[in-house]
Amino acid sequence: MLSLEQVKHIAKLARIGIDDAAAERFSKQLSGILDYMSLLNEVNTEGVELTSQVTGLKNVTRADEVTRFCTGEELLACTELPVVKNQIQVMQVIKN
């Protein structure tokens, strides 16, 4: 069973703010799901390779050419944050 502290720690790593009520709810649900995953422990996977891709493609490359699919204005129109000199203004990250 995941403790409330563990759930809050995972939420912090995932950058999701959760309150105590949510932590409690998730603790039960996530524990149930993770318990179910332990089903895999009964499978012997010694010497079995990993699957991360199913069609066998490798090292797909293409020429490094710029293609323009929309204008800068269209891109900037996607943000709700202030636009200053064609740049998106975000919160200060490094303090003076």
Place this chain on the structure above:
Amino acid sequence: MLHELTLTEASQGLREKKFSSTELTNALLGRIKDVNPKLNAYVGMCEDLALEQAKNADARQSKGEMLSVLDGIPVGLKDIFNTRGVKTTCCSKILRNFVPPYDATVVDRLYKAGMVLVGKMNMDEFACGGSTEHSCFGPTRNPWDLDRISGGSSGGGAAAVAADMSFYSLGTDTGGSIRQPASFCGCVGLKVTYGRVSRSGVTAMASSWDTVGPFTKTVADAAMVLGHMAGTDVRDSTTPNVAVPDYVAGLGKPLNGLRIGVPKEYFGEGIDPEVEKVVRSAIKEYEKMGAVVSEVSLPYTKYAVAVYYISMPAELSANLARFDGIRFGSKPSGQVKDLVDYYYQARSEGFGDEIKRRIMIGTYVLSAGYYDAYYKKAQKVRTLIRRDFDEAFKNVDVLITPVSPFPAWKVGEKIDDPLKMYLADALTIPVSCAGVPGLSVPCGFVGESGNLPVGMQIIGPQFSENLLLRVGHAYEHSTQWHKKKPNL
């Protein structure tokens, strides 16, 4: 009524000038106005754009310059496909204001074939769910029983096609999100081979699993649409350069000697006996057509759900990191202390519970100390599940199974028990594990009132869509299930 036509019929009517694209589009818009309030399949409309596109299609028709068999056909698309200038929300609060500046490759290809876009369709938030209840716009109702779910995550598209609100549609299928709603709503749904259709411009859920495919009223319609979607794309490096056959030309060939495998793990325990009966009688129908049926075994089937719910959330948690209120997504509504607090609030307000759960599972299984035990273990078992299919296809041409262990359940029935909801995908997830295609074809009805559709799943080796469509088409020709319509 024009909206009741299949895609094949509508396309023929346009070419023979029995009606115009504008008439067809107006008929569809009228149907949507009548029926959508009951179903909630569409979550956004673009009527003006549609009527303009229809007018252009009519102009091409009058000059004899039609772009393709899809030219002038009005449709809606799942709200996960980027459509330039048309809001694309993934049915998430965090994207409530997002208007994409470009079209997904598959949207671009369909536009070039003459698609008329009438609106965007409901789905589980970021395609995460099996019921379309996890949508910020509320659930899509099942056209056959309004108290029931439409399935998910592409529930809007399946319900709309079944209810004659779209001549075809597109969905995404990661663990069953096309096949299961198609089965529940009684339409045709195709999950293609991983990499068969480009995913560029389609919001990513789990990148080693995601696929894009069509919903249609008939198998022949699916063959017609797929040809205009499939093929390699420089913008999606996971699309192998495999030739795209003429799917329509492949239909109609006899099935004499076709070897059908019936995997024993997909029948029996946990499967609704009525569903089993309906699917088994469909298999008997194939025997009448000259197919040879044998039982096969895919021993690692029961581990597929566990593999999926480790691997998928891991990939999802990485893919959804960009929805932070800065790179993508709405900013938080309240005051924030600092940048980290900004992320907490933007994501807490923007994501629903199911997304939060899955991101947290993904974060957990990828974190130090758990990576080997969960993530790597799942990738190894995924290899064993793939081998199951490789072995089976040495002896049979296709596999036939139920799509879902049971028919559509009641709205709200499984909403508080995520694991129960996950297990409902037990028969579609293994197919996704192996990256092979699966076609859902209506094959009967079950339930007390006999009004709940059941789909069978026809599974083949990678890039065998041609064969699956031929097999599905033959069944449709010998039965009448696809002609039944919900009473709305």
